Amino acid sequence: MIKKVLIANRGEIAARIIRSCKKLDILTVAVYSEADQKAPYVSMADESYLIGPPRVNESYLNTERIFSIAKEAKVDAIHPGYGFLSENGDFAEACNKEGIIFIGPSSQIIKQMGDKIAARKEMQKAGVPVVPGTSEAVPSVEEALEVAGQIGYPIMLKATAGGGGIGMQVVRSDKELTKAFESNSKRALTFFGNGAMFMEKKIENARHIEIQVLADHHGNVVHLFERDCSIQRRNQKVIEEAPSTFISERTREEMGSAAVKAAKTLGYTNAGTIEFLVDQNENFYFLEMNTRIQVEHPITEEITGTDIVEAQFAIANNERLNIEQHELEIDGHAIEVRIYAEDPVSFFPSPGHISKLELPKGESVRNEIAVTSEYDVTPFYDPMIGKLIVKGNTRDDAIDLLKQALLDYKVEGIKTNIPMLLNIVDSEPFKKGKTTTAFVEEHYLPSLTKN
Amino acid sequence: MELTANMAGNVWKIVVAEGDKVEEDQDVVILESMKMEIPIATEEAGTIKELKVAEGDFVNEGDVLAIIE
Numbered sequence: 001m002i003k004k005v006l007i008a009n010r011g012e013i014a015a016r017i018i019r020s021c022k023k024l025d026i027l028t029v030a031v032y033s034e035a036d037q038k039a040p041y042v043s044m045a046d047e048s049y050l051i052g053p054p055r056v057n058e059s060y061l062n063t064e065r066i067f068s069i070a071k072e073a074k075v076d077a078i079h080p081g082y083g084f085l086s087e088n089g090d091f092a093e094a095c096n097k098e099g100i101i102f103i104g105p106s107s108q109i110i111k112q113m114g115d116k117i118a119a120r121k122e123m124q125k126a127g128v129p130v131v132p133g134t135s136e137a138v139p140s141v142e143e144a145l146e147v148a149g150q151i152g153y154p155i156m157l158k159a160t161a162g163g164g165g166i167g168m169q170v171v172r173s174d175k176e177l178t179k180a181f182e183s184n185s186k187r188a189l190t191f192f193g194n195g196a197m198f199m200e201k202k203i204e205n206a207r208h209i210e211i212q213v214l215a216d217h218h219g220n221v222v223h224l225f226e227r228d229c230s231i232q233r234r235n236q237k238v239i240e241e242a243p244s245t246f247i248s249e250r251t252r253e254e255m256g257s258a259a260v261k262a263a264k265t266l267g268y269t270n271a272g273t274i275e276f277l278v279d280q281n282e283n284f285y286f287l288e289m290n291t292r293i294q295v296e297h298p299i300t301e302e303i304t305g306t307d308i309v310e311a312q313f314a315i316a317n318n319e320r321l322n323i324e325q326h327e328l329e330i331d332g333h334a335i336e337v338r339i340y341a342e343d344p345v346s347f348f349p350s351p352g353h354i355s356k357l358e359l360p361k362g363e364s365v366r367n368e369i370a371v372t373s374e375y376d377v378t379p380f381y382d383p384m385i386g387k388l389i390v391k392g393n394t395r396d397d398a399i400d401l402l403k404q405a406l407l408d409y410k411v412e413g414i415k416t417n418i419p420m421l422l423n424i425v426d427s428e429p430f431k432k433g434k435t436t437t438a439f440v441e442e443h444y445l446p447s448l449t450k451n
Numbered sequence: 452m453e454l455t456a457n458m459a460g461n462v463w464k465i466v467v468a469e470g471d472k473v474e475e476d477q478d479v480v481i482l483e484s485m486k487m488e489i490p491i492a493t494e495e496a497g498t499i500k501e502l503k504v505a506e507g508d509f510v511n512e513g514d515v516l517a518i519i520e
Contacts, residue, residue, distance in 0.1 A: 187478075190464075190466055191464070191488070234487070341485070342485075346457075348487075348489065349458050349459070349460065349485035349487055350458070351459050351484065379460045379461065379485055379509075380485075382485055382486045383485040383486070
């Protein structure tokens, strides 16, 4: 039984994990960098340790320091949250060697799913559809043109070593491909030391819809339905909702079954998410698997009445899932918006001092928060300062609640994306559920020039 | 002309050297802030006369990164 856990993370997710631990009577150990001394999660934990200077390599990614704190504090387990060490297979393995439970799947599965090519192959083996494209890196323009001839335009070009949207581009002709391949390959080489490129069919008018799964060590797997996370900027999610307004009951069942089958085939354990792209005809294609808790997990909790963090601890304790698929039902509609410290138009980060913070209140409103009023948002970490989640009986109810909650959400001293969120939530395309991954480019940005 | 930072952050990479000729829209510096890497490109072609920052430096919005002639 896990009695004491170290949370190798920061911000809102550290606070979120501590909340479930309090409910489960698990003692918590927080770690914080010099930049995070005043963060709310630090004082919420039973014990907290300064881990190092602000930069992540010297703090939240410093595994040596994390293990020395884990030993000093005598914890049984480490919860990695999301980001940082959560999808680092070597770290999971090192935890095992140190005799500490890593709250997540096996290091082998983390590594498999972290490798885009290996993940694709595993999913194909499990019979899950994947986006048509290359399963090996394409080294030259000549070969890229040949591949393009086989899968057809439009094509998404991606740097194999890429991340954060760098080295990604859509091309629609041989001419565009030749030009983009050369420039992106060069850029990827400069940035990541590896110029190899992947090619994938670009799914037009796609939606990003993902399935949450829970899997125990006894072979039981359930899915907790879908989240539609299509609205993104810079290839990062901004608004998520559950359930999806777009897919039919039949597609919902098919996607859920595919996700469960994939988890079973992999021998997956703990909470995980299988991300799919869904085209306008409801065909779905595997995108990637996240082998950790997701930022947007609260909307699933809201519509299923579950506590996913609690389930993670139960699974790590070798317990059996206490719920079966037929007992799970969707209740109502939940929407989450990510509050980012950034310019609402250019999306450039806006670190600085928060001079005032007022959060919306109400029975149907849930806040996950990383900051307080009178707080310095530093440039060292993710720009997300909080998440606002609302739950309504219907999608329309949820939209009304969200709009009011956003109007009540007051952050002063830094720029936030709240004006962007209000604009989107109040727009006709959003209300009509036209939530494709191109929403920001097709609806939000044009609406700014119109007004 | 002065090439300035459009956001606060760390200088992640400098992809040119002093004396290099640069074309319009060519990346000069890559800034990193809040997990985002933002390439800063020059709006004008010219020669890098002086680099005002080094990799790892912290810059504020509006700080001069390089002088291009």
